[in-house]
Amino acid sequence: MCGICGIYSPEGVATADEGIVRRMMQLLKHRGPDGDGFWSSRSGAVLGHRRLAIIDLATGDQPLFNETGDIGVILNGEIYNYRELRQELVAFGHSFRTMSDTEVLVHGYEQWGYDLPTHLRGMFSFAIWDEPRKRMVLVRDRFGVKPLYYARVGPKDLIFASEIKALFAHPEIQRQLNSARLTEYLMFRTIAGEETLFENIYELTPGTIMVLQDGETTTTRYWAPELTRSNAEPLSSVVERGNELLEKAIEARLVSDVPLGTITSGGLDSSLVSAIAARFVDHPID
Numbered sequence: 001m002c003g004i005c006g007i008y009s010p011e012g013v014a015t016a017d018e019g020i021v022r023r024m025m026q027l028l029k030h031r032g033p034d035g036d037g038f039w040s041s042r043s044g045a046v047l048g049h050r051r052l053a054i055i056d057l058a059t060g061d062q063p064l065f066n067e068t069g070d071i072g073v074i075l076n077g078e079i080y081n082y083r084e085l086r087q088e089l090v091a092f093g094h095s096f097r098t099m100s101d102t103e104v105l106v107h108g109y110e111q112w113g114y115d116l117p118t119h120l121r122g123m124f125s126f127a128i129w130d131e132p133r134k135r136m137v138l139v140r141d142r143f144g145v146k147p148l149y150y151a152r153v154g155p156k157d158l159i160f161a162s163e164i165k166a167l168f169a170h171p172e173i174q175r176q177l178n179s180a181r182l183t184e185y186l187m188f189r190t191i192a193g194e195e196t197l198f199e200n201i202y203e204l205t206p207g208t209i210m211v212l213q214d215g216e217t218t219t220t221r222y223w224a225p226e227l228t229r230s231n232a233e234p235l236s237s238v239v240e241r242g243n244e245l246l247e248k249a250i251e252a253r254l255v256s257d258v259p260l261g262t263i264t265s266g267g268l269d270s271s272l273v274s275a276i277a278a279r280f281v282d283h284p285i286d
Contacts (some may be wrong), residue, residue, distance in 0.1 A: 003028030
């Protein structure tokens with residue numbers, strides 16, 4: 001778990017904006033006790049990061065930039081197929097200076113543009129600042145495992161963070177109850193769509209990419225679940241394929257430069273995850 005935050009201001013970043021992002025980073029410190037990173041482009045963006053170090057402990061600090069230093073990224077989450085993507089991007093001619101999964105995002109954006117999320121396997125929310133184009137790109141994973149909240153500040157500026165409380169570091173963001181959605185929350189313990197329990201504070205919906213450029217915003221759904229299957233496919237083959245996918249998913253999540261463990265409640269799902277994980281390691285699972 002890490003924490004990301006930032007401000008997009010197409011008419012120019014003020015000193016006050018930089019101070020706000022630093023306060024946001026402090027409010028997200030519990031999400032990333034292993035380090036922090038701050039970067040500001042007076043032409044349009046401020047990025048802040050709190051790090052929980054999992055992969056590439058030595059050189060994986062964020063923000064991470066491309067070879068020329070004009071495209072940067074901050075990530076909350078993990079990219080499980082980063083090794084495969086790294087090989088593919090090196091073959092395209094990109095140069096890497098770290099062993100971090102985060103660095104594939106900045107080079108992947110250079111290579112694939114807005115199609116980058118479709119190449120990723122993982123849980124993630126990240127922000128990319130493209131200095132030459134004065135463009136901010138916000139992305140959230142397919143199922144919304146990693147959070148990303150935002151609020152408008154005036155007609156063009158936008159502030160974002162991994163937690164709502166960090167947004168309140170901005171003096172113009174008020175704590176006001178979204179009473180129209182309170183009943184829904186009490187019934188379902190969640191709220192559908194972009195709205196939250198706070199007025200004028202939103203979450204980037206799962207499987208979505210938001211592009212901010214020239215003061216304009218474009219939001220695109222890059223992925224949605226397929227809810228149908230062919231009736232001609234035997235149930236036995238569906239079960240077998242499901243088992244294969246589950247094993248591959250668990251194996252992919254065992255990539256780490258720190259000790260791993262499973263959280264087991266004793267129920268069927270967590271016990272199954274622990275049992276499968278044990279097949280892929282040569283020591284007892286913690």
